[in-house]
Amino acid sequence: xxxxxxxxxxxxxxxxxxxxxxxxxxxxxxxxxxxxxxxxxxxxxxxxxxxxxxxxxxxxxxxxxxxxxxxxxxxxxxxxxxxxxxxxxxxxxxxxxxxxxxxxxxxxxxxxxxxxxxxxxxxxxxxxxxxxxxxxxxxxxxxxxxxxxxxxxxxxxxxxxxxxxxxxxxxxxxxxxxxxxxxxxxxxxxxxxxxxxxxxxxxxxxxxxxxxxxxxxxxxxxxxxxxxxxxxxxxxxxxxxxxxxxxxxxxx
Amino acid sequence: xxxxxxxxxxxxxxxxxxxxxxxxxxxxxxxxxxxxxxxxxxxxxxxxxxxxxxxxxxxxxxxxxxxxxxxxxxxxxxxxxxxxxxxxxxxxxxxxxxxxxxxxxxxxxxxxxxxxxxxxxxxxxxxxxxxxxxxxxxxxxxxxxxxxxxxxxxxxxxxxxxxxxxxxxxxxxxxxxxxxxxxxxxxxxxxxxxxxxxxxxxxxxxxxxxxxxxxxxxxxxxxxxxxxxxxxxxxxxxxxxxxxxxxxxxxxxx
Amino acid sequence: xxxxxxxxxxxxxxxxxxxxxxxxxxxxxxxxxxxxxxxxxxxxxxxxxxxxxxxxxxxxxxxxxxxxxxxxxxxxxxxxxxxxxxxxxxxxxxxxxxxxxxxxxxxxxxxxxxxxxxxxxxxxxxxxxxxxxxxxxxxxxxxxxxxxxxxxxxxxxxxxxxxxxxxxxxxxxxxxxxxxxxxxxxxxxxxxxxxxxxxxxxxxxxxxxxxxxxxxxxxxxxxxxxxxxxxxxxxxxxxxxxxxxxxxxxxxxxxxxxxxxxxxxxxxxx
Amino acid sequence: xxxxxxxxxxxxxxxxxxxxxxxxxxxxxxxxxxxxxxxxxxxxxxxxxxxxxxxxxxxxxxxxxxxxxxxxxxxxxxxxxxxxxxxxxxxxxxxxxxxxxxxxxxxxxxxxxxxxxxxxxxxxxxxxxxxxxxxxxxxxxxxxxxxxxxxxxxxxxxxxxxxxxxxxxxxxxxxxxxxxxxxxx
Numbered sequence: 001x002x003x004x005x006x007x008x009x010x011x012x013x014x015x016x017x018x019x020x021x022x023x024x025x026x027x028x029x030x031x032x033x034x035x036x037x038x039x040x041x042x043x044x045x046x047x048x049x050x051x052x053x054x055x056x057x058x059x060x061x062x063x064x065x066x067x068x069x070x071x072x073x074x075x076x077x078x079x080x081x082x083x084x085x086x087x088x089x090x091x092x093x094x095x096x097x098x099x100x101x102x103x104x105x106x107x108x109x110x111x112x113x114x115x116x117x118x119x120x121x122x123x124x125x126x127x128x129x130x131x132x133x134x135x136x137x138x139x140x141x142x143x144x145x146x147x148x149x150x151x152x153x154x155x156x157x158x159x160x161x162x163x164x165x166x167x168x169x170x171x172x173x174x175x176x177x178x179x180x181x182x183x184x185x186x187x188x189x190x191x192x193x194x195x196x197x198x199x200x201x202x203x204x205x206x207x208x209x210x211x212x213x214x215x216x217x218x219x220x221x222x223x224x225x226x227x228x229x230x231x232x233x234x235x236x237x238x239x240x241x242x243x244x245x246x247x248x249x250x251x252x
Numbered sequence: 253x254x255x256x257x258x259x260x261x262x263x264x265x266x267x268x269x270x271x272x273x274x275x276x277x278x279x280x281x282x283x284x285x286x287x288x289x290x291x292x293x294x295x296x297x298x299x300x301x302x303x304x305x306x307x308x309x310x311x312x313x314x315x316x317x318x319x320x321x322x323x324x325x326x327x328x329x330x331x332x333x334x335x336x337x338x339x340x341x342x343x344x345x346x347x348x349x350x351x352x353x354x355x356x357x358x359x360x361x362x363x364x365x366x367x368x369x370x371x372x373x374x375x376x377x378x379x380x381x382x383x384x385x386x387x388x389x390x391x392x393x394x395x396x397x398x399x400x401x402x403x404x405x406x407x408x409x410x411x412x413x414x415x416x417x418x419x420x421x422x423x424x425x426x427x428x429x430x431x432x433x434x435x436x437x438x439x440x441x442x443x444x445x446x447x448x449x450x451x452x453x454x455x456x457x458x459x460x461x462x463x464x465x466x467x468x469x470x471x472x473x474x475x476x477x478x479x480x481x482x483x484x485x486x487x488x489x490x491x492x493x494x495x496x497x498x499x500x501x502x503x504x505x506x
Numbered sequence: 507x508x509x510x511x512x513x514x515x516x517x518x519x520x521x522x523x524x525x526x527x528x529x530x531x532x533x534x535x536x537x538x539x540x541x542x543x544x545x546x547x548x549x550x551x552x553x554x555x556x557x558x559x560x561x562x563x564x565x566x567x568x569x570x571x572x573x574x575x576x577x578x579x580x581x582x583x584x585x586x587x588x589x590x591x592x593x594x595x596x597x598x599x600x601x602x603x604x605x606x607x608x609x610x611x612x613x614x615x616x617x618x619x620x621x622x623x624x625x626x627x628x629x630x631x632x633x634x635x636x637x638x639x640x641x642x643x644x645x646x647x648x649x650x651x652x653x654x655x656x657x658x659x660x661x662x663x664x665x666x667x668x669x670x671x672x673x674x675x676x677x678x679x680x681x682x683x684x685x686x687x688x689x690x691x692x693x694x695x696x697x698x699x700x701x702x703x704x705x706x707x708x709x710x711x712x713x714x715x716x717x718x719x720x721x722x723x724x725x726x727x728x729x730x731x732x733x734x735x736x737x738x739x740x741x742x743x744x745x746x747x748x749x750x751x752x753x754x755x756x757x758x759x760x761x762x763x764x765x766x767x768x769x770x771x772x773x774x775x776x
Numbered sequence: 777x778x779x780x781x782x783x784x785x786x787x788x789x790x791x792x793x794x795x796x797x798x799x800x801x802x803x804x805x806x807x808x809x810x811x812x813x814x815x816x817x818x819x820x821x822x823x824x825x826x827x828x829x830x831x832x833x834x835x836x837x838x839x840x841x842x843x844x845x846x847x848x849x850x851x852x853x854x855x856x857x858x859x860x861x862x863x864x865x866x867x868x869x870x871x872x873x874x875x876x877x878x879x880x881x882x883x884x885x886x887x888x889x890x891x892x893x894x895x896x897x898x899x900x901x902x903x904x905x906x907x908x909x910x911x912x913x914x915x916x917x918x919x920x921x922x923x924x925x926x927x928x929x930x931x932x933x934x935x936x937x938x939x940x941x942x943x944x945x946x947x948x949x950x951x952x953x954x955x956x957x958x959x960x961x
Contacts, residue, residue, distance in 0.1 A: 023843070027843055027844075027846075031896070062841055063841070066840070066841055066842050069906075070897075070906075073899070073906050073909075073910060074898055076910060077898060077899050077909070077910060077913055077919060078898055081913050081914065081919075101898060102898065105896075105897060105898040108844060109842075109844045109897075112842075112843050112844040113841055113842055113843065113844065115843075116837070116841060116843040117841045120838065120841070124342075125342050126342035126343065126346065129340055129341075129342070129346075140777055140782055142340055143338075143339065143340055143782055143786070144782065144785060144786060144789070144827070144831050145831065145834070145835070146339065146340045147338060147339025147340050147786060148339070148786050148789045148790060148793075148831065148835055149835060149838070149839075150337075150339045150340070150342070150383075150384050151337075151339050151384075151786065151790055152790060152793060152794065152839075153384055154334060154384065155790050155794050156794055156797060158596060159794050159797050159798055160797075161591065161593070161596060161597075162596060162597055163798070163801055164555070164560045164580065164591075165591050165594065165596070165597035166597060166609075167560070167579075167580035167581045167584070168558055168560065168580060168581075168583070168584055168587075168588075168589040168591075168654075169584060169597075169609055169610035169613055169653060169654075169657070170581050170584040170585070170610050170613030170614040170657065171581055171613050172579070172581045172613075173581070173801060173802060174803075177804075180802045180803065180804055181802075181804065181937070183802055184798065184799075184802065184804070184937075184941060185599070185941075185944060186599055186609065187798045187801075187802070188795060188798055188811070188941055188945070189599035189944065189945060189948055190596060190597050190598055190599040191791070191794070191795075191798070192791060192811075192815065192945050193598070193599060193639055193945070193948060193949070193950075193953075194595075194596045194598075195787050195790070195791070196787065196949070196953055197639050197950075197953065198332070198335045199780070199783050199784060199787065199956075200310065200311055200312075200956070201330055201332065201335040201336065202335050202336075202783045203310055203779055203780045203783050204301075204306055204310050204311070204328055204330075205328065205330075205335060205336035205337075205338075206338060206779055206783070207306070207310055207779055208306070208325060208326065208327055208328045208399075209327075209338070209350050209351040209354060209398065209399075209402065210325065210350075210351055210354030210355055210402070211338070211350075211354060211779060212779050213354045213355055213356070215354065215355055215356035216356050217353050217354055217356065218352075218353040218356055218357060218358065218359050218362050219353075219359075220345075220346055220349060220353065220359065220362065220363065265952055265955075266952065266955035266956060267951040267952050267954060267955030267956075268640075268951065268952065268955075291672060291674060292642050292644045292645060292671070292672050292675060293641070293642045293645060297642070310780075312955070312956050331643070331670060332643075339786075387546060387547060388546075389546055411670060414669060414670050417545065417546055417698055417738060418698060418700075418738065418739055418740065419738040419739075443644070443670060443671060443672035443673075445672075445673075446743065470775075475672065475673050475674075476673075476743070477673070477701050477742070477743035477744060477760060478743045478747065480673070480760055481743070481744060481747055481760055481763050481764055481767070482772075484760070484761075484764040485763075485764050485767035485768065485770060485772075486770075486772065487772045488772060488774060488775070489775065490775050494743075495743060495746045495747055495750050496750075498747055498750075499747075499750045499751060500773075500776075501772050501773050501775070502751065502770055502771075502772065502773075503770075503771045503772060503773045599948065600948075601947070601948055637950035637951065638950075639950035639952070639953065640950045640951055640952050
């Protein structure tokens with residue numbers, strides 16, 4: 001995860017929905033196209049987006065880390081082991097339809113990964129919460145998407161503490177496969193039971209602070225959403241709908 | 253005019269047949285600071301939840317008898333501050349502002365309430381920090397500030413100093429005294445009898461889910477180190493609870 | 507039976523961060539009870555985790571008896587070092603208190619002969635068949651201490667063992683530690699609770715800025731108001747009574763003060 | 777949706793996301809990334825469990841950066857519904873009834889995942905599955921079958937262990953907690 005990277009680009013200053021809409025459009029269009037050229041145009045679009053946000057350096061490394069293993073497997077599965085006709089490529093014989101398919105599949109993954117990493121790098125979680133709150137999104141969805149992520153580090157820390165605590169009680173981490181399966185019990189059960197035991201306190205804390213007040217929550221610093229960006233997002237919806245209509249009617 | 257009134261109240265948790273709390277009668281008036289004490293497991297926490305109206309509505313279980321609470325949304329603070337974060341705030345300021353923001357107050361009022369609450373806890377320097385990265389002690393102060401930001405008439409705290417170092421714990425209890433003097437009603441349960449006794453206007457002692465003593469702290473409390481010394485050294489009751497009180501009772505050194 | 511614990515020139519830091527401990531040397535002899543004090547975040551818990559073999563030092567050496575901690579896995583260390591975590595109630599998982607307390611001895615192949623005795627000692631016999639999560643959090647914490655004691659370790663390392671406890675529960679912990687120290691167990695406790703420290707420890711070690719800045723008898727340090735104030739602490743109640751009444755011999759424990767107050771005449775309550 | 781359900785759903789998602797850390801520490805060939813979904817299905821019900829599954833899928837994408845796996849969210853829905861039905865017929869009461877129920881889910885989930893993995897990703901998905909697929913393809917098996925076999929076999933072990941874990945968790949619930957989940961009691 002690269003997460004938010006502070007910056008001053010246009011997309012950093014945009015309403016948080018805008019970069020997310022761009023990334024979503026790249027995802028939906030990538031799945032709509034099924035030939036190499038338009039798919040790799042999507043990769044180019046994602047790269048331009050990353051360049052525009054000024055986070056290309058932070059994005060490209062993790063993107064390659066995610067995509068490269070997949071690309072290699074695609075090359076082996078479809079290129080080397082693919083259907084004939086095959087053509088020589090250096091010392092290898094590569095399947096022609098297989099390579100075309102690998103380019104489509106690999107391009108999709110590249111485009112999606114780059115676009116979303118760039119979007120995540122430009123959307124500050126705090127602004128996203130304020131943006132959603134200002135839009136009147138209810139507490140539930142915001143809570144599930146955001147509070148889960150903020151609770152994660154503490155829970156990971158707790159899992160690590162439990163691992164240490166059980167080792168300090170003589171539990172060996174290692175040994176035979178059976179022993180390792182059995183060790184799941186003293187490691188997983190305390191994590192789950194401890195979390196369940198805290199549910200009531202968490203509910204009380206939210207309830208007493210008005211999470212269910214039913215009133216529209218006041219955003220502390222609502223991001224501006226100029227008309228131009230709303231038009232842009234609407235335009236993206238139209239493009240995606242048109243592309244999928246064309247795809248489903250076999251026109252592309 | 254009482255803020256809390258319980259009469260013949262019996263509370264049971266789901267899955268446990270025996271009552272966790274049985275109260276013949278309890279009246280708590282506006283501006284009282286009540287220390288709720290007793291051996292661990294004697295029902296202090298349960299009393300707090302019943303007296304603030306959140307048991308059984310949130311905790312499950314059943315309540316029989318009469319209960320009247322004259323307070324708008326009582327605030328709660330527990331010993332485990334990490335369970336009390338909303339998780340949707342990325343700064344301490346936003347965390348503390350959650351309560352007033354949930355009421356839909358205008359932005360300026362929300363921020364003013366949050367800043368004022370942090371100020372009272374001496375936690376203003378934490379305002380722009382990420383709550384997920386605070387230490388237990390810092391978090392505890394933030395959670396109390398979040399409760400105060402709602403400007404509650406009734407504040408209920410369960411061992412609120414568990415994560416604090418001794419100095420910060422002293423300051424928290426002094427703050428509770430101030431809040432009561434401002435006319436807020438405060439209930440605090442704690443095993444730290446000495447600190448609670450120091451600021452409370454009234455103390456309840458519970459045993460096995462029943463109130464066995466109710467009065468001014470000096471007359472009903474006896475489970476502090478100083479009181480133990482006095483008792484063992486033959487001091488007649490009511491026992492002094494802190495060092496100054498003990499010194500005042502020594503007529504003549506042996 | 508117990509082991510001498512020796513720390514020599516310990517340096518430790520997390521990740522690539524700066525040293526949290528910057529050259530700590532400390533000996534706790536078998537049968538000795540030492541308390542480790544210091545402000546929040548000063549590295550007390552880090553130090554205890556190093557002794558239990560859960561962290562590895564950047565430099566320096568830790569030995570427990572004839573064992574070099576660096577050569578042992580954490581589960582091997584459990585045979586000699588009983589380590590009670592601060593938020594220990596997060597490690598419970600069995601369906602009864604008795605079963606959870608037996609987990610450590612069972613893992614070490616020690617059998618469960620000691621379990622009932624430890625439960626009795628900590629006042630948990632009546633709760634032995636209860637589910638740990640049906641008990642209040644402080645009692646759960648006492649259960650985890652029982653789990654450590656049931657492994658009968660020669661070294662006890664306890665991180666805030668009495669936080670959230672009432673006086674009666676604190677008494678149980680004090681008595682359990684004293685009994686083991688008398689049998690030769692070496693004990694290191696980290697605690698903010700100076701009344702507990704006074705009752706249990708003979709020696710107090712103060713950690714600041716990654717170094718040991720004081721290492722004195724508990725009696726001296728706990729009745730020295732100025733030193734304690736510098737750490738944001740106050741003398742514990744018994745020591746404070748001793749100071750306020752100018753009692754001889756710097757008493758710091760309840761029993762010591764009571765002894766010196768024998769013969770005092772009391773005024774009736776106002 | 778009630779506040780309490782939201783908090784339990786968050787708990788389920790967090791278990792889904794964190795348990796991999798424990799599995800990795802033990803070097804086990806498992807994901808166990810649906811234990812939270814299965815648990816919430818048994819404790820609360822199908823809607824809550826489906827929400828756990830879908831939110832987990834989205835947050836997994838956010839955390840890993842790999843949003844291309846979002847289509848696998850449909851598997852989470854199947855797991856949630858199946859686990860709810862399994863709980864209704866009492867499959868979690870004993871570990872040895874939970875194990876076969878989990879095995880069957882592994883077949884169903886693996887068979888559903890296979891066409892997604894084949895059509896959308898050409899067989900190139902997660903690490904372990906991908907390795908098995910490549911090996912089978914290399915010995916001459918048709919790709920579609922290779923994807924199916926690798927997908928089903930990994931899921932069978934994974935879901936069997938996940939169901940046994942949930943059964944053990946439910947058996948270990950203290951009375952007071954058990955009473956707070958009427959769907960389970």
